[in-house]
Every structure is written in structure tokens, then in C-alpha cells.
Amino acid sequence: MKPEILQLSPILIASVRDQLAEIYTVRRYYEQTDKAAYLREHGAAIRGVVTGGHTGITREVMEQLPRLEVVAVNGVGTDAVDLAYTRDRGIQVSATIGALTEDVADLALGLLLATCRGLCTADRFVRAGLWPQSRTPLAPIPLARQFSGMRVGIVGMGRVGRAVAVRAAAFGCPISYTDLHAMGDVPYTFISDLVELARQSDALVLAAAADKAEGLIDAKVLDALGAEGYLINVARGRLVNEADLVAALRQGLIAGAGLDVFVDEPNVPPALYALDNVVLQPHRASATEQTRTRMGEMVLASLAAAFAGQKVVGLVTA
Numbered sequence: 144m145k146p147e148i149l150q151l152s153p154i155l156i157a158s159v160r161d162q163l164a165e166i167y168t169v170r171r172y173y174e175q176t177d178k179a180a181y182l183r184e185h186g187a188a189i190r191g192v193v194t195g196g197h198t199g200i201t202r203e204v205m206e207q208l209p210r211l212e213v214v215a216v217n218g219v220g221t222d223a224v225d226l227a228y229t230r231d232r233g234i235q236v237s238a239t240i241g242a243l244t245e246d247v248a249d250l251a252l253g254l255l256l257a258t259c260r261g262l263c264t265a266d267r268f269v270r271a272g273l274w275p276q277s278r279t280p281l282a283p284i285p286l287a288r289q290f291s292g293m294r295v296g297i298v299g300m301g302r303v304g305r306a307v308a309v310r311a312a313a314f315g316c317p318i319s320y321t322d323l324h325a326m327g328d329v330p331y332t333f334i335s336d337l338v339e340l341a342r343q344s345d346a347l348v349l350a351a352a353a354d355k356a357e358g359l360i361d362a363k364v365l366d367a368l369g370a371e372g373y374l375i376n377v378a379r380g381r382l383v384n385e386a387d388l389v390a391a392l393r394q395g396l397i398a399g400a401g402l403d404v405f406v407d408e409p410n411v412p413p414a415l416y417a418l419d420n421v422v423l424q425p426h427r428a429s430a431t432e433q434t435r436t437r438m439g440e441m442v443l444a445s446l447a448a449a450f451a452g453q454k455v456v457g458l459v460t461a
């Protein structure tokens with residue numbers, strides 16, 4: 144009999160979906176309207192969970208899966224999984240560690256360039272047919288901020304932080320960072336205090352894990368970043384106090400923001416829609432064909448290892 148899998152978020156790669164369906168009985172929890180009834184019906188037979196980084200899985204759901212052996216996160220963040228609980232029960236948790244680093248860093252740079260150079264505003268200007276109407280073509284759009292050479296501050300010098308640093312350094316940007324401690328193996332300036340890092344940066348890029356850092360970026364940090372400063376978030380919405388960010392953007396206390404993640408996805412603070420100094424993305428940093436294929440293959444490998452009684456690929460905790 145095929146092992147039963149509970150799937151909490153969609154997989155967009157057809158070949159991965161096909162393989163999952165071939166090897167396992169896949170219960171698509173995310174498609175159900177009455178999720179409680181679905182769990183009552185299938186929970187007892189479920190041996191594995193596939194979920195997204197942002198979706199994770201709650202303790203309440205896992206409590207209804209008595210045979211659960213493995214949670215395979217199709218993503219790198221495990222902040223939405225109750226790891227203390229999985230550890231207690233000996234459930235293995237895997238993440239697609241390393242698979243999406245380059246894409247997330249690419250998007251951070253894309254957001255930096257798009258925000259500083261006003262790419263989306265200028266795109267809207269051209270699409271609206273406003274260019275030919277204006278006698279001095281660029282007058283309705285303010286001059287942009289040069290990105291090359293900007294002082295970039297990175298919050299979290301993990302895999303993604305490092306990949307952002309390499310890219311920004313290629314643009315001639317001096318790099319500083321903060322983390323729990325200085326890293327001996329990177330050539331960038333460590334600044335332990337986040338407010339001080341913000342003060343010494345023209346752009347702050349969030350690349351930190353979110354489990355212990357809710358609301359890290361608040362009014363104080365934004366104030367230190369200042370009216371010429373930009374905030375980029377490719378990590379988790381929860382790292383930012385969104386009310387403080389919206390206020391800072393509206394009042395011009397910071398220059399702009401490029402955001403791929405939000406506190407209550409897919410809901411975005413409506414005030415942001417009207418602001419030209421923000422570039423918004425629907426949590427798409429890892430959403431390329433190549434990366435999602437690699438991630439899906441890691442998920443398949445994890446499940447296979449777990450059901451063969453082995454250590455999963457990309458083990459986070461067991």
C-alpha cells in the first residue's frame with residue numbers, strides 16, 4: 144500500500160506532482176473547504192506532510208496525525224513549523240536548504256534596483272501613454288537614486304545574506320551586516336547593533352530567519368535608516384512592524400521599500416497600493432521553474448529517505 148501524504152500547499156512543477164501521485168496517496172488538504180472533516184477522515188493514515196515555508200504546519204494539525212513520520216517543507220523557512228513539538232515526537236523535518244539561495248538573492252537585487260531606479264513607476268508611466276504627452280519627458284517622474292555604490296546593510300548573514308552581499312559587492316556597494324555574532328569567513332563589516340547598521344546603510348536587506356525576530360524592523364530602525372534609505376524584505380513579513388513601515392513610507396521617513404513578503408499573506412496593507420515608492424511582489428522569490436524543480440526533487444528525496452528509515456535530505460530537526 145502506498146504511504147499517505149497530506150499536502151498543505153500546492154506544488155507547481157508537474158513532474159514533481161506526477162511523481163508524488165505515483166509513489167504516494169496524496170491528500171490535498173489545501174483544496175478542502177471543510178479541513179476539520181478532512182482531517183477526521185484521513186488524519187489517522189497520514190505518514191508524511193508536504194508543506195510550504197510560509198504555510199508550515201501547526202501543532203493542532205500534527206496532533207491529528209498520529210502516524211506522522213516526516214514533514215517535508217518545500218521551502219527553506221521552518222518558522223511556521225512547531226519544531227519543539229516535532230522534536231518531542233521524533234518527527235523528521237526537512238527543508239530545501241540551498242536550493243533557493245540564488246533566486247532569493249536575485250530577487251533582492253531586483254527589488255533594490257526596481258525600488259531605487261523607480262522601474263515600476265516608469266513602467267506605469269510608459270504604459271499609461273504619458274511619455275509622448277510630456278514636453279520634458281522625464282519631468283513627471285522624479286529622478287531616481289543611483290544603486291551602484293550604495294551602502295548596503297544586510298540583516299542575517301546566512302546563505303541568502305551572503306549571496307546578496309556577493310551580488311551587491313559587484314555593484315561596488317560597501318557591505319555591512321548584523322547577525323547573532325560576527326562571521327570570521329566573510330570580508331564584510333559586522334555591526335552588532337541593528338539601529339547602528341540602519342544608520343550606516345543606504346539600503347537595508349532583510350535575509351534573516353523569522354523564528355525569534357518578530358517586529359525586528361520598527362519605527363526606531365526605520366528612523367535610523369532615514370529619508371534617503373531603502374528597505375528590502377525577501378525573508379518574512381513578520382520581521383517588520385508593518386504599521387511602522389507604512390507610516391514611514393507615507394511620511395517620507397524612508398525613501399522606499401521593495402517587499403516580497405508580508406505579515407498576513409496574501410493580504411497586503413492597502414495603504415501600500417497607492418505608494419509609488421514601494422515595489423510589491425506576491426512572495427515570489429523562489430518562484431522560478433529551475434528552483435521550484437530542484438525544491439520539489441528535494442521534497443521527494445526527503446520523503447523517500449524517511450519512509451526507508453533513513454535521515455531526510457535537508458534535515459532541520461529529528
Ligand code: 8YV
Pocket residue numbers: 152194195196197198217218219220221243428429430
Ligand atoms: C517558498 C519560502 O517559495 O522558502 C521559504 O521559506 O517562504 C518560499 O520562498 C515557499 O515555501 C514555496 O512553497
